[in-house]
Amino acid sequence: MIDVKGRWALITxxxxxxxxxxxxYMAKQGCNLxxxxxxxxxxxxxxxxxxxxxxxxxxxxxxxxxxxxxxSMLAEIEARGTQVDIxxxxxxxxxxxxxxxxxxxxxxxxxxxxxxxTAVTTICYNLMPKMVERGFGRVxxxxxxxxxxxxxxxxxxxKAALDKFTKDLASKLQGTNVMINLTDPGWCRTDLGGxxxxxxxxxxxxxxxxxxxxxxxxxxxxxxxxxFCGMTLEAAVKKAxxx
Numbered sequence: 209m210i211d212v213k214g215r216w217a218l219i220t221x222x223x224x225x226x227x228x229x230x231x232x233y234m235a236k237q238g239c240n241l242x243x244x245x246x247x248x249x250x251x252x253x254x255x256x257x258x259x260x261x262x263x264x265x266x267x268x269x270x271x272x273x274x275x276x277x278x279x280s281m282l283a284e285i286e287a288r289g290t291q292v293d294i295x296x297x298x299x300x301x302x303x304x305x306x307x308x309x310x311x312x313x314x315x316x317x318x319x320x321x322x323x324x325x326t327a328v329t330t331i332c333y334n335l336m337p338k339m340v341e342r343g344f345g346r347v348x349x350x351x352x353x354x355x356x357x358x359x360x361x362x363x364x365x366x367k368a369a370l371d372k373f374t375k376d377l378a379s380k381l382q383g384t385n386v387m388i389n390l391t392d393p394g395w396c397r398t399d400l401g402g403x404x405x406x407x408x409x410x411x412x413x414x415x416x417x418x419x420x421x422x423x424x425x426x427x428x429x430x431x432x433x434x435x436f437c438g439m440t441l442e443a444a445v446k447k448a449x450x451x
Contacts, residue, residue: 209445210346210421213238216264217420218285218292218335220272220327221299223250226350226393226412230296231258233413234420237441240264242285242292244299246271272299272327273319282334292335294420295347297328302363309358316362324366329373336377336386345386348419349374351430353392371430378428387427389419394434414441418448 217234221227222243231241235258243251243258243265251267258265266288270281285292301323303316328349339345351374352367354360371390378388393412415433422445429451436444 209442210423212294212420214240215293216240216242216290217294217296218242218244218331219296219298220244220331222254225409226416227296227298228254229409229413230298230417233417234294235259235261235263235265238263239294239420242290243267244281245269270327273301273322275322275326275330278327278330279334282331291338291342293339293342293345295331295335295345296417296420297331297347297349299327300324300350300352300363300367302360306359306361309361312358312361317365320362320366321369324363325369325373328370332373332377332388336388339386340381340384343385345384346420346422347386347388348417348431349388349390350416351390351392353394353432375428381427382425385425387419387422387425389422389427390430391416391419392430392432392434394432411437414439414444418444421445422448424449 217239219227219231222231223245231243231254240263241258243255245251246269248267248269255265255267268281268284270277272278303320306312332347349370351371354364374388374390393416412433415436418436419431431448
């Protein structure tokens, strides 16, 4: 199992929900954090909380729908000299539920792909080559199990594109000690999932982070967070490595 103490992780969407749970858990493991949100004021609380665990942390901002802001965020991280070893591409948008799905506006697809797909690929293309050069890296991309719901076609399609991107890129990483995998937090009671979701947000721990700790070198897998609910990190890693 990988020891993340002293390493740096970038978490997108770190101010609330699954991103917040990820930040707190990783801080408890001694991992330093770059905390992303659309506005640095949104991550002030979590920044203070994670620093209480004795780690280093700072915030960055970017509207992920804006490609130039994503590039600016990545440039700031590089200018600070931060060596990002782990990435949790957690942030996403789920646009309105289109009951009359035949009239789904093209804008739904535009914003969904900008945030849920293009921003992720930009982050991967910027940070992963440096991971390969250093001989270590872990990238966990957050997908969704939604299917057979054309009412949410834009969200589902953007996540399907992310799945394909992740699996294809994974084929090039054998022997690099850089791994890219997918996780699905399940349907959780978050701002995105809504109050009617069956799972509490903390149920995604430790499954949502397990991809950062596995060591056997395999990429391109789906690690559904709910399958690890209630497990210790050690047990979750052992299960993940056998999947």
